[in-house]
Amino acid sequence: MASHLFKTLKKSEKVIVKQWFNRHLEAIQFYKNEVEITDDISSLKEADVYIIAVSDDAISGLSSELPFTNRLVVHTSGSVGVHELDKKHRRGVFYPLQTFSKEAQVNFKNVPICIEVIEKMDFIVLKSLASALKSKSHKVNTNQRRALHLAAVYVNNFTNQLYRVAHEITESEGVDFNILKPLILETAKKMQVLSPYMAQTGPAKRNDKKTIKKHLKLLENEHHKTIYELLTFSIQKTHGMSKDTINKKKSIKK
């Protein structure tokens, strides 16, 4: 996260990245010609905002170690409370809602930034920081940010796991997973214009018992079957037919 933010902020004419602190200097050595790097926390310079981009567990401790007070300090986590930052600071959260991989370049234009602040005026600083990244920003409260972080697990991690199950299913018949890729993309694209409710199709939505039965018979992997049953039930629940097809009282075995 830190390096993605750095690379994009560095390019912006709207902000100056004054310094980059890391406890392990060698981790940021690569950037030493582009920005002042340091592993000495006592040498931190004055700035409009300090971004703590570390793992969730390290946020609170690091914020306490910062050798100043009453400056704007934000973390970038979706699930850590704003109050876990040391109260000696003006506090906020600058949470980019996107999936990052170390390898790929991030285009922050496609990364909504969820901003949470305690003092209203700090929102303006963080909003302009987001605009320096060319990101859209959204003002959220703690509960909203947590809901987004949780919902992101469904649309990203859990969805990815469904891709994995599909991969296992196709592999078991020696068929190329690549054939599914256009469908994967189209399903996500559809979501840009339709609600998930309106976009739903398929045997569960149609209550096509014959196809559901065929699918369950085809599934040899018990775990795949459990996921099939639960999500079929879920679709039918959403579309008002929860008592059909799948016996909801049946306990699902993992």
Next chain:
Amino acid sequence: MASHLFKTLKKSEKVIVKQWFNRHLEAIQFYKNEVEITDDISSLKEADVYIIAVSDDAISGLSSELPFTNRLVVHTSGSVGVHELDKKHRRGVFYPLQTFSKEAQVNFKNVPICIEVIEKMDFIVLKSLASALKSKSHKVNTNQRRALHLAAVYVNNFTNQLYRVAHEITESEGVDFNILKPLILETAKKMQVLSPYMAQTGPAKRNDKKTIKKHLKLLENEHHKTIYELLTFSIQKTHGMSKDTINKKKSIKK
């Protein structure tokens, strides 16, 4: 399906759509200036291929009613057997693996066609039909087509249901579901270049018990919780830590 196919084939210079049959003429009345339409099955003309694009249950019956023998007849279903077509025909399947909505135009360039035939030489006809649509075609056997149809349910219907759950979660906190849309798209885009195994991130993959616990506490809807637990377990199973975090013996209540 029939109208999507018609519109695209009509534009192609490689094929001629000779006739369009529908039991209910008014359903295809709209196209009467573009193609010969009929509701009289006995008036069907000779052609290289007959495409039966009807609901799964109607395929078999319609194929028997066709007043000729030994011509190439295909259906477009992912789950119906090729042998459910009347054996008086040369039989095949022409299964476009994509999600279709009545409203949206379909670009068949993004639609892989899974072709199944009984007699090898029929593959050539169907392959050139696919290329008239500008689609990629893939030769599959029955089991492979069924595996693809099943896997498609996971990456399309079930994924869409995860979007729905995310919608419910964001809505319950009054936060805009739109904020998740870039993440939804990026998750699918990542799949174009990475395997689902390599693309996985998040608390389940990291075995971040603290965040998982927070999420489960946050989830008020029991059904959302069940999905969370099952898919977290699934990710951990895939990534080799199935005994951690989630007690797999615990029966999941729907």
